[in-house]
Amino acid sequence: MALRAPSRGVLRVWGLVLAVASVILPALPLGPVFAQPPLPLAVLWAAYGWAAEDETGWRAPVALVMLGLLHDQLAGGPYGLFAVLYLSAYLVGRVAAVVMSAPNLVSLWGGFIVTTLISIGIAYVVAPLGLGRNVSVMLYAQAALITAILFPIVRPLYMSAGAATRPGVRR
């Protein structure tokens, strides 16, 4: 009996669950394996994938803000810091999605790496604004790089490699 591939909606739900888990798990006292890093920032995957797939909807930005505020709450940081980081990844991902007329796995991965690097740069600017100039962005950068390395594995949960559903591509 052939197994049916899960639908796009099911994959998206699992992607959302993974994103929420990556926010909540580091805050639970479960040991250093669940710290961040090494746990990836799965919300960056969601931001990038939703930017490519969610063409005009308002749900993606709102969901990212909610996840960002939840992350701020659990981390004890100022409200808005993670929301800005995730939304900026969404906006960069949006630009990348428009630029890529014929995406494939390599170009999508490259786009995500660029998005991650820009997100780290934004963290270098915004984190000292909210947390003081002594703050170190190194751990965020490490978590973001781990996130970028793992992207091809989780890519189907957040976006398809095809051009059919992407913005800027005429069907």
Place this chain on the structure above:
Amino acid sequence: MRRAGGGRRVPPGVLLAIVLVVGGLVLVGVQAGRDGGPGEAVQQAGDGAAGAAGAAATQPARAGEGFFARLAGMWNAHARVEELERENQEMQAWRELAERLAERNARYEALLRMPVDAFGEGADIENSIAAQLVLDSGGPFTRTLVANAGDDHGVRVGYIAVNENGLIGRVVSVGARSSRILMLDDYNSRIPVMGEASRVRAVLAGQATRPPDLYTSPFQMQSPRLDFIVGAQSLREGERVVTSGDGGLYPRGIPVGVARSSGDGQWRVALAASQRPIDFVRILPFVGIERPEATQVEDEGPPLNTTSSVAAVGRELTQAPPSALTAAPPRPRPATPTAAPAPRPQPPAEQPRAEPQPEPAQPEPQPAEPQE
């Protein structure tokens, strides 16, 4: 449906994202460097709710840990009993030795009329509050913990968190039923310490740049650095490091960890509290000194933070000696913070506060009143 790249209009989702980014930046900027206010109140309320949720979420894991530990213990119960009996015999010998040394130490201290030693001089161990950690550090930027004891249990900002091994950190935020503890390895943590034997003074500075080693010591926190070491050559590898009490934020004598030389001339501290995963904590009531912001100071003249700091220092150094011609002497600072500070005297209209003061501090001598 219009596409993002195909049309000229910006899609509503992108527009919303841009607006939210700007809003987030404003939110971050508004909270920057501000203690208290609605943001902190919301954070404290959120800590309480998240702490309750975290305790509920980790309950199965904690119960599972105990269950599996008991299950594993059943396999080698006989061997463990034998090992414990052997350890017990050794411990009894050590206990006798410790009691003899403690008695001798007490006699010496009595001879020297030393004050009674406590767990950190000035720390109120009798009225400490026991709590359990319910939330770990939830992000890559800060190193804080949330304990399930708050204002309702008597916890206040500034109280000290310790466990059976040593100092964990300091309470920085208190909600109704939860409190947030700033850990020693957070980048904001700076505490004065000293070597227990050598009495070398240093500042223990959290780094938050080095991730914990996952494989060799799984529960090791990041080792903070020792800065501003006075007499570093006297510090010894493996020497116990305790709080020095300088500055009044921590009582003196709480164990912090063990000094480790990192080879490049830097000293780090292997934190004592991280020998085991932190679960239960004891919160010690201790508020050494009032925060400067909490102490209202009467206006004693022109502000020091004028545009020229040189001018300000110069005014301090060239303070005119009191004479019959000077005005009334400055009022002394109040010893305790006042609930309702006296209104500040209004500065003269022709002398704005932000302007530099080039003229010397010595007031212009008033012409003597003509004698009639």
